[in-house]
Amino acid sequence: MPLQMQAGCLRYFGSVFAGLLDGDDVKHSITAMIKTITKVGNSQGITLDAAIMDLARLKVGDQVNLTVHEGGAIYLTPVRPEVSPEEASRAIKEILSKNSELFRRLA
Numbered sequence: 685m686p687l688q689m690q691a692g693c694l695r696y697f698g699s700v701f702a703g704l705l706d707g708d709d710v711k712h713s714i715t716a717m718i719k720t721i722t723k724v725g726n727s728q729g730i731t732l733d734a735a736i737m738d739l740a741r742l743k744v745g746d747q748v749n750l751t752v753h754e755g756g757a758i759y760l761t762p763v764r765p766e767v768s769p770e771e772a773s774r775a776i777k778e779i780l781s782k783n784s785e786l787f788r789r790l791a
Contacts, residue, residue: 717733717736719731740762741762742762746762746763747762747763748760748761748762748763749761749762749763
Protein backbone atom coordinates (compact mmCIF):
# COMPACT_ATOMS: atom_id res chain seq x y z
CA MET A 685 0.00 0.00 0.00
CA PRO A 686 1.38 3.45 -0.88
CA LEU A 687 2.45 5.89 1.83
CA GLN A 688 2.18 9.63 1.36
CA MET A 689 3.52 12.41 3.60
CA GLN A 690 1.86 15.82 3.43
CA ALA A 691 2.44 18.68 5.89
CA GLY A 692 3.23 16.41 8.83
CA CYS A 693 0.41 14.00 8.06
CA LEU A 694 1.17 10.37 7.20
CA ARG A 695 -1.52 8.68 5.15
CA TYR A 696 -1.59 4.95 4.50
CA PHE A 697 -3.92 4.49 1.56
CA GLY A 698 -5.79 1.21 1.30
CA SER A 699 -6.15 1.21 5.07
CA VAL A 700 -8.20 3.46 7.31
CA PHE A 701 -5.29 5.05 9.18
CA ALA A 702 -3.68 8.43 8.97
CA GLY A 703 -1.90 9.95 11.94
CA LEU A 704 -0.50 13.38 12.65
CA LEU A 705 3.07 12.75 13.66
CA ASP A 706 5.47 14.41 16.05
CA GLY A 707 8.68 12.42 15.64
CA ASP A 708 7.73 8.76 15.96
CA ASP A 709 4.73 9.35 18.23
CA VAL A 710 1.20 9.44 16.86
CA LYS A 711 -0.40 12.46 18.52
CA HIS A 712 -3.83 12.30 16.89
CA SER A 713 -5.59 9.80 14.68
CA ILE A 714 -7.53 10.95 11.65
CA THR A 715 -9.43 8.67 9.35
CA ALA A 716 -10.69 9.72 5.94
CA MET A 717 -12.69 7.59 3.52
CA ILE A 718 -14.87 8.19 0.53
CA LYS A 719 -18.28 6.61 1.08
CA THR A 720 -21.26 6.31 -1.25
CA ILE A 721 -24.76 7.28 -0.16
CA THR A 722 -27.08 4.33 -0.79
CA LYS A 723 -30.85 3.91 -0.79
CA VAL A 724 -32.24 2.29 2.38
CA GLY A 725 -35.99 1.88 2.03
CA ASN A 726 -37.43 5.36 1.49
CA SER A 727 -34.32 6.98 3.00
CA GLN A 728 -30.62 7.20 2.25
CA GLY A 729 -27.72 5.87 4.28
CA ILE A 730 -23.97 5.45 4.59
CA THR A 731 -22.49 2.15 5.74
CA LEU A 732 -19.75 2.47 8.35
CA ASP A 733 -16.99 -0.16 8.19
CA ALA A 734 -16.06 -2.11 11.34
CA ALA A 735 -12.70 -0.30 11.45
CA ILE A 736 -14.42 3.10 11.56
CA MET A 737 -16.82 1.86 14.23
CA ASP A 738 -13.86 0.64 16.31
CA LEU A 739 -11.90 3.90 15.92
CA ALA A 740 -14.94 5.95 16.95
CA ARG A 741 -15.74 3.47 19.77
CA LEU A 742 -19.25 3.02 18.35
CA LYS A 743 -21.49 -0.03 18.23
CA VAL A 744 -24.84 -0.78 16.61
CA GLY A 745 -27.57 1.06 18.49
CA ASP A 746 -25.36 3.94 19.69
CA GLN A 747 -26.63 7.45 19.10
CA VAL A 748 -24.71 10.11 17.18
CA ASN A 749 -25.27 13.84 16.91
CA LEU A 750 -25.33 14.94 13.25
CA THR A 751 -24.32 18.54 12.55
CA VAL A 752 -24.26 20.19 9.11
CA HIS A 753 -21.76 23.04 8.94
CA GLU A 754 -21.44 25.92 6.52
CA GLY A 755 -20.30 24.65 3.15
CA GLY A 756 -22.06 21.30 3.64
CA ALA A 757 -19.55 19.57 5.91
CA ILE A 758 -21.32 16.88 7.94
CA TYR A 759 -20.01 15.88 11.37
CA LEU A 760 -21.16 12.84 13.33
CA THR A 761 -20.32 13.02 17.02
CA PRO A 762 -20.96 10.08 19.35
CA VAL A 763 -23.45 10.83 22.12
CA ARG A 764 -21.71 9.71 25.32
CA PRO A 765 -23.60 9.46 28.59
CA GLU A 766 -22.58 12.05 31.16
CA VAL A 767 -21.47 10.74 34.54
CA SER A 768 -22.48 12.83 37.53
CA PRO A 769 -19.94 13.51 40.29
CA GLU A 770 -22.05 11.33 42.61
CA GLU A 771 -21.97 8.39 40.16
CA ALA A 772 -18.21 8.79 39.66
CA SER A 773 -17.62 8.89 43.41
CA ARG A 774 -19.78 5.80 43.95
CA ALA A 775 -17.90 3.89 41.21
CA ILE A 776 -14.49 4.89 42.62
CA LYS A 777 -15.49 3.76 46.13
CA GLU A 778 -16.70 0.43 44.73
CA ILE A 779 -13.46 -0.14 42.80
CA LEU A 780 -11.34 0.78 45.82
CA SER A 781 -13.36 -1.52 48.03
CA LYS A 782 -13.21 -4.49 45.61
CA ASN A 783 -9.48 -4.07 45.03
CA SER A 784 -8.25 -2.80 48.41
CA GLU A 785 -5.87 -5.75 48.93
CA LEU A 786 -4.35 -5.29 45.46
CA PHE A 787 -3.86 -1.56 46.01
CA ARG A 788 -2.27 -2.23 49.42
CA ARG A 789 0.27 -4.64 47.83
CA LEU A 790 1.05 -2.19 45.02
CA ALA A 791 1.67 0.71 47.41
